[in-house]
Amino acid sequence: MIDIKNVGMKFNLGVEKDNSLKMxxxxxxxxxxxxxxxxxxxxxxxxxxxxxGDVVGLIGxxxxxxxxxxxxxxxVLKPTEGSVEVGGAISPMIELGAGFDGDxxxxxxxxxxxxxxxxxxxxxxxxxxxxxxxxxxRDFLDVPVKNFSSGMVAKLAFSISTVVDPEILIVxxxxxxxxxxxxxxxxxxxxxxxxxGTTVLxxxxxxxxIKELCNKVVWLDKGKIVKIGDPIEVCNEYYDKQxxxxx
Amino acid sequence: MKFFKNIYYxxxxxxxxxxxxxxxxFKIKYKRSVLGVLWSLLYPLLMMAVMALVFSHMxxxxxxxxxxxxxxxSGLVVFNYFSEATNSAMTSITGNxxxxxxxxxxxxxxxxxxxxxxxxxxxxxxxxxxxxxxISGDAAAGTKCYINIYYLLLPFIYVCMFMFxxxxxxxxxxxxxFLRDMIYIWGILLTILNYFTPIFYSIxxxxxxxQNIFKxxxxxxxxxxxxxxxxFSRMPSxxxxxxxxxxxxxxxIIGMAVFRKKQNKFIYYL
Numbered sequence: 132m133i134d135i136k137n138v139g140m141k142f143n144l145g146v147e148k149d150n151s152l153k154m155x156x157x158x159x160x161x162x163x164x165x166x167x168x169x170x171x172x173x174x175x176x177x178x179x180x181x182x183x184g185d186v187v188g189l190i191g192x193x194x195x196x197x198x199x200x201x202x203x204x205x206x207v208l209k210p211t212e213g214s215v216e217v218g219g220a221i222s223p224m225i226e227l228g229a230g231f232d233g234d235x236x237x238x239x240x241x242x243x244x245x246x247x248x249x250x251x252x253x254x255x256x257x258x259x260x261x262x263x264x265x266x267x268x269r270d271f272l273d274v275p276v277k278n279f280s281s282g283m284v285a286k287l288a289f290s291i292s293t294v295v296d297p298e299i300l301i302v303x304x305x306x307x308x309x310x311x312x313x314x315x316x317x318x319x320x321x322x323x324x325x326x327x328g329t330t331v332l333x334x335x336x337x338x339x340x341i342k343e344l345c346n347k348v349v350w351l352d353k354g355k356i357v358k359i360g361d362p363i364e365v366c367n368e369y370y371d372k373q374x375x376x377x378x
Numbered sequence: 379m380k381f382f383k384n385i386y387y388x389x390x391x392x393x394x395x396x397x398x399x400x401x402x403x404f405k406i407k408y409k410r411s412v413l414g415v416l417w418s419l420l421y422p423l424l425m426m427a428v429m430a431l432v433f434s435h436m437x438x439x440x441x442x443x444x445x446x447x448x449x450x451x452s453g454l455v456v457f458n459y460f461s462e463a464t465n466s467a468m469t470s471i472t473g474n475x476x477x478x479x480x481x482x483x484x485x486x487x488x489x490x491x492x493x494x495x496x497x498x499x500x501x502x503x504x505x506x507x508x509x510x511x512x513i514s515g516d517a518a519a520g521t522k523c524y525i526n527i528y529y530l531l532l533p534f535i536y537v538c539m540f541m542f543x544x545x546x547x548x549x550x551x552x553x554x555x556f557l558r559d560m561i562y563i564w565g566i567l568l569t570i571l572n573y574f575t576p577i578f579y580s581i582x583x584x585x586x587x588x589q590n591i592f593k594x595x596x597x598x599x600x601x602x603x604x605x606x607x608x609x610f611s612r613m614p615s616x617x618x619x620x621x622x623x624x625x626x627x628x629x630x631i632i633g634m635a636v637f638r639k640k641q642n643k644f645i646y647y648l
Contacts, residue, residue: 143646152559206482209642221482229480234406246398247481249391 133181138213140174188345196354219298233277266290399491422503445521453577459500467492467547475648541626548633596625
């Protein structure tokens with residue numbers, strides 16, 4: 132389903148800040164001023180395979196490359212080396228509400244965000260009520276999203292991205308969305324999708340939910356795979372290692 | 379051939395997203411104003427009124443046997459479209475960086491969306507132009523303009539204009555990602571282009587060698603073709619129309635190629 136082979140992702144941390152004309156000129160004439168290339172490998176030699184129906188958890192400390200890996204799989208980033216093969220339609224939930232426009236109302240945003248996620252107009256018209264129902268925001272449909280609380284935004288975004296039954300679902304730390312009631316609801320929704328055979332890539336810092344949901348765990352550290360395997364085993368080892376590192 | 383086939387399939391696939399992006403821009407533009415969409419008609423009309431006042435009454439520009447008002451406006455709508463569309467399309471990639479960073483969307487859709495959005499305003503601004511054509515001019519002085527069969531060629535000319543604008547937009551939006559200064563540089567270049575395109579003056583007041591250079595300006599091609607039809611009720615020669623098409627088409631292809639080549643690098647600079 133997803134085949135990740137020797138993927139490496141290089142970032143050029145130095146280039147970021149001065150792509151202005153002045154610096155370009157200075158660099159042209161002054162070799163010393165050229166930024167020393169500080170290559171940063173966010174991912175290095177990452178390979179693993181995900182089968183249909185797998186629920187794969189990604190764990191690792193901040194900056195380990197988890198989100199980068201998700202971006203590579205979803206096509207936002209092109210890997211510097213190696214290859215990623217994805218067989219199926221992806222629904223990315225990398226960051227909820229990325230496609231919202233604050234000036235538009237919730238109703239308008241459902242269509243805009245749906246279009247960004249690749250839904251068709253007919254599909255959205257058909258599922259509109261379902262989305263609104265799930266988000267519990269019927270009373271706020273015609274309010275501009277900028278007046279929403281962050282929890283409300285997240286609820287709306289979650290409802291839009293899970294209204295499809297995607298073949299592959301990419302989830303980055305979102306089950307902590309909204310109030311307790313909504314958390315429970317979104318978890319159930321995830322569970323039912325998993326039962327329905329959706330392949331899931333799931334990033335979370337909550338080892339509990341990883342153990343509960345996943346059947347395979349990939350532990351990343353500094354862009355490299357430390358261990359792949361059974362959730363409970365890998366999570367426990369990870370937990371021990373993390374705490375030892377601290378003391 | 380495969381290249382065009384891909385484009386075709388992508389247009390079908392992302393048609394809805396494209397329409398949503400255009401609608402978003404349109405809604406946001408008028409969201410807080412009292413007159414709303416009416417501004418799309420009012421704004422060009424008032425701008426035209428100001429320009430007409432300045433050029434025909436203050437500076438006393440005029441042309442023998444030509445309806446100067448129509449002459450000015452037919453050039454102005456084209457140039458305004460080009461300048462507005464390129465300006466907003468240039469920042470379409472950098473402006474949508476948060477989106478591009480998080481979800482996979484074909485990036486080429488953003489400049490198209492901007493060019494189309496400004497295109498709606500352009501089409502609306504043709505309404506005041508049509509009004510001016512109908513009411514201005516003096517039949518006795520031979521400056522009255524008439525609607526004629528060649529008006530059917532106008533959509534073709536405007537499609538050429540659109541392709542040219544899109545091509546330039548692709549190049550600009552690519553450059554702007556790597557070099558933000560382009561936003562300011564382009565502002566200046568547009569001002570220069572404004573004076574180097576015969577909008578409020580006639581090309582015949584220039585020395586011949588300069589005229590020949592000016593004729594390579596694609597914007598002048600579109601403006602001139604429009605004027606042939608609107609002012610003189612003449613059909614532009616087929617060769618001229620071909621030049622319109624080729625200039626637009628070639629620039630569009632070049633723009634697409636530049637954009638395609640660089641688009642995978644965008645994300646490191648956003």
